[in-house]
Amino acid sequence: MIKTSGLSYAALAQAVNRLGYLAGKTLNYSKSAVSRWIAGEQPRNPVPELLLEVFRKKLGREFTYRDLGFDIAEADIEIRSLWYSDLSTTLDVAPLMWSHDVFRRDLLKSSAVAVGAMTAPARNFLPFEPDRCRSRTGSIPVSLGDVKMIREVAHQYWRWDSKYGGGRFREQLVYFLHSHVAPLLGGRYGEKVGCGLFSAAGEATMFAGWMAYDMASLGLAQRYYTQALRMAQAAGDRQLGGEILTCMAYVANSAGAPDDAIQLCEYALDITKGRVPPRVQSYIYSVLSRCLASAPSSPRNRPAALTALNAAERHFARPLDGSENAWVAGIDFRGLQTQAAHVLSELGMTGRAHEAISVALDGRDESHRRAVAFCKLYLGMVHVKEDDAEAAVAAGDEVLNLLPGLETARVQQGLARLQREINSLGDTDPIRTFNERARTLGDRS
Structure with a gap:
């Protein structure tokens, strides 16, 4: 198979190392390792799966472990599930x-x-x-x-x-x-x-x-x-x-x-x-805005985030045409404003963030508890940026009220971040009480 592929031993080892890197594995095989495999040594995971992928890409067809001469009964699904x-x-x-x-x-x-x-x-x-x-x-x-x-x-x-x-x-x-x-x-x-x-x-x-x-x-x-x-x-x-x-x-x-x-x-x-449908493009633009706002290292990202957010709102304003997937059609203006609240909070635009949060929370019911929790987290972060410890703690307390029955690591991570930011504002009785309550609820979960 190596001969058919036209790969040298060194090139094959490099291809395995490169695919391993793409799969999140640090490998450092050389041509001597390939020689050992050919001599009958069965490499450890994830190498067999990587070899299959190398030959599949090179020769344009599927292969099995048996084709490689390996006695392996089960695929390395952790690696194989990454391949397209x-x-x-x-x-x-x-x-x-x-x-x-x-x-x-x-x-x-x-x-x-x-x-x-x-x-x-x-x-x-x-x-x-x-x-x-x-x-x-x-x-x-x-x-x-x-x-x-x-x-x-x-x-x-x-x-x-x-x-x-x-x-x-x-x-x-x-x-x-x-x-x-x-x-x-x-x-x-x-x-x-x-x-x-x-x-x-x-x-x-x-x-x-x-x-x-x-x-x-x-x-x-x-x-x-x-x-x-x-x-x-x-x-x-x-x-x-x-x-x-x-x-x-x-x-x-x-x-x-x-x-x-x-x-x-x-x-x-x-x-x-x-x-x-435009609602789908609105969703994509809103997430693009979020990603740009989370990557402030480039000076172009801040205006680009706002441009993407404006594009999301512009596409959202166009009517539904009935061809949207049901879950996309279910993303209402409050959902879009939840994304906007995150973006504006990250950019430090507290006034506009308050407006977006107000719209996002208006009429929200129990069916969107996680979205409400995120809005309260964003509200808390806005208050931190305004140096308003009392209001930030109040927002954090509302998040804590939503935690029972809500199983989401993202909200927990957001709460931990908010807690760190609140603690940076000082060491007051309300902040200590909030920390204790957060710790107690965290122990229960």
């Missing part, structure tokens, strides 16, 4: 990922973010070319009714995520993917049903990725988004693809890679421009 492969491979990898997430949860939950691989799926997604053959000949018949069922179940979990946080029901959604969606993907269906099936499965996978992100499992979220993006391409669903790329930007931003986050949003805008 052909559709048949994705239909093997995604169900295997779900299965591992159900039965060997800690293996994937602790997966590190592969910063080097952050934008690679997006580059494979562009130029956008849907798969031509989406039919399958499995034993289980699949209908459009099954597609509708997947969407309805996934959207219910999405609603619960908004109310209770990503940690409350993520395991149940993943089990649904494993027990119900995986058998359908391997079933029997034609082109029309296949197109809908891949779109619905991709959306449900995206939701599971979002819940992982909400619980600060960034590496796990990255892997879910990568597989979801491949399904979106198979479905020919630009709208879903743009939404997934935008979700990936959240992960990149949280992983300390703001430039990658900005690039992912720009990819999302490129793939959706003029081809999706």
Whole structure:
């Protein structure tokens, strides 16, 4: 196989090291290691999976461990789930990922973010070319009714995520993917049903990725988004693809890679421009604004963040046309203003931030508890910037009131940040009381 690929031993070792870096692994193999592998030594994980990927890219077809001469029964799903492969491979990898997430949860939950691989799926997604053959000949018949069922179940979990946080029901959604969606993907269906099936499965996978992100499992979220993006391409669903790329930007931003986050949003805008409803473009612009505001090192980012926010509001003002995904259509003006509140708070524009927070909170009910918690966090940060310790503590107390029953690591992280900022304002009785209450609630959770 090495001879067929045209790779020297040194070049193969370099290719493995490079792919390892993209997958978040530090490797330093040389041509002597390749010689040992050829002599019969079986390399340790993740090398076998990396070798498969090297030869797949070089020779343009799939290979197995047996083709490499390795006696390995199970794929290294932590590595394989990062690759953006052909559709048949994705239909093997995604169900295997779900299965591992159900039965060997800690293996994937602790997966590190592969910063080097952050934008690679997006580059494979562009130029956008849907798969031509989406039919399958499995034993289980699949209908459009099954597609509708997947969407309805996934959207219910999405609603619960908004109310209770990503940690409350993520395991149940993943089990649904494993027990119900995986058998359908391997079933029997034609082109029309296949197109809908891949779109619905991709959306449900995206939701599971979002819940992982909400619980600060960034590496796990990255892997879910990568597989979801491949399904979106198979479905020919630009709208879903743009939404997934935008979700990936959240992960990149949280992983300390703001430039990658900005690039992912720009990819999302490129793939959706003029081809999706304006509400989708509004969502992408709002996240782009957020990422720009989080990367203040470039003097151009501040005005660019405001420009993106204005574009989000401009696109939002255009009417819905009925072709939006249900969850995007459900992002109302208050949701947009929640994003605006974060951006304006980060930029220190306290007056406008107060206005955005007021709109974002107006009429919010229990179904959006996490969004309310974030608004209160942003409000607290604005008060800190105004040196108003009493008001900042009051906002923090309101966040603490929302914590029982809300399982979201992002809110916990935001609260810890707010607490640090409040403590920088002094050592008063209200601040000490707030710290004690935060500690007590943190111990309970």
